[in-house]
Amino acid sequence: MAAGIGLLKADDSSDLLEGLHSLDITACKEHIRQLQARRERRRELVERLQEKLKALNNELAARKEEADRCKKDLLEEQAKNRRLAEARRGQKTGKEVVQIQDDQHREQELELQAATVRRFMESTLQEKVKRDSTQNELGIRIYDEVELMVEKSADEQALESKYIDTVLVTYCVPNSELKYNLSFRVDKNMTTKKLREDACLYWGLSEVEFILKTMSNAKVHDELAIQSCFRENEDAQFLLVQKTPKNATLMDKELLHIMPKAGRKARRVAKQSGKLGEAKGESAAGVGGELAEQMLLLPGLFRYMTQRDQNVKQHLERLKLRNLCIYLTVLIMTIVDIYLQLPPGATYSCREGVVQLMTEGDGQGLHFEEIRSLEEVWPWLSDTVADQLLVKSSPLRTYNYPVGYLQVRLQEVQPPTAARCAQLDSAYAVPVNVTCFATQYTALTAETSTNVEVEDYFTNRSGFDGRHINTQPWSFGEERSTSAAGEASIAGSFWDFDGSGYSIEYDLQFSPLETVRGAFLTDMEFLQNQNWLSPESRALHLSFLLYNSNYDRFISNRYSVEMTGFGVVRPLAQVTIFRPGIIEYNIGLQQLLTDVIRLFFVLLICPLQIYWDFMYERRVNGSGCKHFYSVQGLVDLALGVTFFVMFGLRYGNFNVLSIDYFVQHAQTPLDAGELAKQFKLHIAIDAVISGLLLYRFAFFMRVNRHFFLIWTTVQQAAIVAFRLLTIGLPVFVGLIFVSMAVGSSYDEMNRTFWSSAMRVMLLIYAEVETVKDYDPNRGWQLSFNVCLYYFTRLVFVNCWIAVLIHEYQKVRVAAGSIERYRWKDFIVRCFLACQAVPEFVPQLFKTKN
DSSP: OHHHHHHHHHHHHHHHHHHHHTTOHHHHHHHHHHHHHHHHHHHHHHHHHHHHHHHHHHHHHHHHHHHHHHHHHHHHHHHHHHHHHHHHHHHHTTSOOOOOOSHHHHHHHHHHHHHHHHHHHHHHHHHHHSOOOEEOTTSOEEOOTTTTSOOOOHHHHHHHTTSOOEEEEEEEOTTSSOEEEEEEEOOTTOBHHHHHHHHHHHHTOOTTTEEEEOTTSOBOOTTOBGGGSSOTTOOOEEEEEEOOOOOOSOOHHHHHHHSOSSSTTHHHHHHHHHHHHHHHHHHHHSSOSOHHHHHHTSTTHHHHHHOOOOOOOGGGGTOOHHHHHHHHHHHHHHHHHHHHHSOTTHHHHHHHHHHHHHHHTTSSSOOGGGOOSSTTHHHIIIIIIHHHHSOTTSHHHHHOEEEEEEEEEEEEBOOOBGGGSOOOOTTOOOOTTOOBOOSSOOTTTBOOOOOHHHHHHHTTTTTSTTBOTTOOTTSOBSOSSOOTTOOOOEEOSSOEEOSOBEEEEEETTOSSHHHHHHHHHHHHHHHHHTTOSOTTEEEEEEEEEEEETTTTEEEEEEEEEEEOTTSOEEEEEEEEEEOSBSOBTTBTHHHHHHHHHHHHHHHIIIIIIHHHHHHHHHHHHSOTTHHHHSHHHHHHHHHHHHHHHHHHHHHHHSBOOHHHHHHHHHHSOOOOHHHHHHHHHHHHHHHHHHHHHHHHHHHHGGGSHHHHHHHHHHHHHHHHHHHHHHHHHHHHHHHHHHHHHHHTTTOGGGSSHHHHHHHHHHHHTTOHHHHHTOOTTOHHHHHHHHHHHIIIIIIIIHHHHHHHHHHHHHHHHHTOOHHHHTHHHHHHHHHHGGGOHHHHTTTTTOSOO
């Protein structure tokens, strides 16, 4: 029957072969179905055999493990028995036993003999247990299945159970829906590149044009191990797919670049370039065109989209904790120093109280700011000045103590002459009856002649009724307003004035004070009748010194009335608060201690910090001299220079006790304006020092990433804005000249270049008072304001904002993330180091990292 079945199958196969030769499509399909069914049966049989083999292997592994465990137990028991025998033998040694007298010794001897016999039997049985190698009738050695098993531990077997040993590769035919599956056996170290090469070799494909992908459509790297390509419960299956074909055609720009640049074909290149430019414009105007080309048309977009993380953290090596501590300490002490020199509200209260009393008086007379003619000066002198300074119960004397003398000084130019008239043309002659005088008071134009009428009046009155003994208002003096700090100079609204002129001094401590007031009023009345103030007068200065005991401050007062050659009269009040000495007895020791500590830290900054930065620049850039040209180096140098200048001014000029300074002014008429100006200057220098320290502290605060982003953004934007100055500066200067040309006749702030520049800046910032002065009825001024708004607000301000935002995005992307570069960890390590003060202080100023 089996032979019949075999014959039947042979007949079927012969029929199928005949069908193949005869090209019968039905027979071919039937033969293919049979072959597929046979392949499925064989596949199922192979799978069953593999499962059976795997079960046998597991069983053999379990039995081998059990045998190993039994062998281990046997060895442990043998070792235990040997230890017991040796212990019993040790009890017996030490003495020579002649004979055994009792049963206990006999039992011990028997146990030793039994242990010896047991060990002999165990070793003999273990040798007999070893299997002898057997051979068959042909002489070939026969192995047992247990001997062929690999000995592995339980941990290795558990780990191998998770390994992927079979991978299914599905070949996706390009441009069709056909798919072919093939399984591959893999080991734990096999890479995807080897698997891809084997799969391509099997199907006859090019390994260059095909890649492997997971079922989630993720491309697999060639050097990746197959064991790490899949998740825990994911099927081990790959897709063998063709790579996405690249565009083999050249771009128009590439074709244009490879075309000849000279010869007969050069004209064709020019024509094609013109066509390409038109096409590019059309593509930019529309939606078409490559993305890269579209981004190139937008300013900064291509650079922003193509930039990458640049691992910006190198600057952290330069930022040390000692720098933050030093600069912060000096900054705090500088702010405290300014606070000690200018207590809150002290300077304003002292100055504002005196200014209101001297300019407004009792509110019924003429205000000082309202003086607009020469005749209005005399009522202010006779009413306000006399009532406040020369009346004992006046509000000014109630809260302040007058020191020294009251000085009234006049400065005038020479009388008008025809020789001073400017000759515009040689053909033009100035009429005989025309005379001219100087418009500006200088050493060459000053009137130095003696006034006879004034001399006759004051000859017998000098030194009486509170007048100074050396008062000579009829003669010219070159140094009528001097002091130990130098000759006083006055900056007026139109011109600058020196300390020369005609002066009268009155003693403010004279008693009775009513006598001084009467003499002052009489003298002012006489001078008014003598036309002491005339068209040749250029300035009248009234100066005196006050002391406020509540705030321990001296108040320098100078009230000037400036006159021009065109009849314009401008009042100007200059009131300054100062101290002649910093250290007085125990007062000021805290100030001295603060300055000495600051001096120590500045000596650390100026030489040592510059040296550290110099070594850093030489190590990083190869040239340390670049640091001296950087902003940080210049700031450190400026910090040292300004501090030493301030320190020299403070303890070189302000070293006079208040009592000594009081006595000096009580004996001789002196001017306190120059010393007050120097006091104000050294406070301003201290403020500059605080600004430089704040800049350097902010520079080292870049250790914080958010601070670094803002700092670098403003820095890069400032560099771009500096390049824009080549356009903005000429435009700004042009606007200044236009402002002078348009409004110089209407606005006082347009008189000079610098005042006009200030007015333009105030208009840019929309300062309220400046905008109020605008007159819309003037067409030229309206046009100027429109142009100013267009160029500043619509062009430069918007450009600056755009540049600032663009630079911020660039810096933010280039600086990376906090989690990747561990900025926060650096900050925490930097500031937690402050907790270990005893260990931190000796290492604070080390130059080595």
